[in-house]
Amino acid sequence: MSDLVQLFHRQWSLAALTELKNGGKPRASRQTLNATLAALSVQGLVEKREDGHALTRRGERVAEKAEALLEALQKLGDEAPRKWALPIVHALVKKPLRFGELKAAMGSATPRALSMALKDLIGSGLVERRIIDGFPPRSEYALGHKARSLAPLLEALAKA
DSSP: HHHHHHTTTTTHHHHHHHHHHHHHHHHOOHHHHHHHHHHHHHSSSEEETTTEEEHHHHHHHHHHHHHHHHHHHHTOOOOSSSTTTHHHHTTTTTTTTTTHHHHHHHSOOHHHHHHHHHHHHHHHHHHEEEEOOSOOEEEEEETGGGGTTHHHHHHHHHHH
């Protein structure tokens, strides 16, 4: 999980990897691009060369999986999810979780960031919120039907 969290820490990471794979230059502001490429370099996905940046072997594997994931997100109509959205979807693949369990799985995510990402995911139909009867009432988050197609792609990306 921590590899996915690191990968999605920068919003432009997936786009930068796929652009480098396809021989293009990632589209982002200079500052954003430099910070993203530096983060990808620390993760061992990109290396700096005299003529720019290039993917490492591991970066090539991750870029292939990232390209498939971006295509699937475009088909679903979700092009730029929040920072924590896809790690949340990955955490919910195995079983439904409560908010506290999600927070523990995400590590450094703030409650506000998780809450905002969950609201976006619920709004787009990727995650469902269930209220469980009892005292006190509890809520639990589970993958929606739309997100089931993303599960194998996220799993492949986590293993790459």
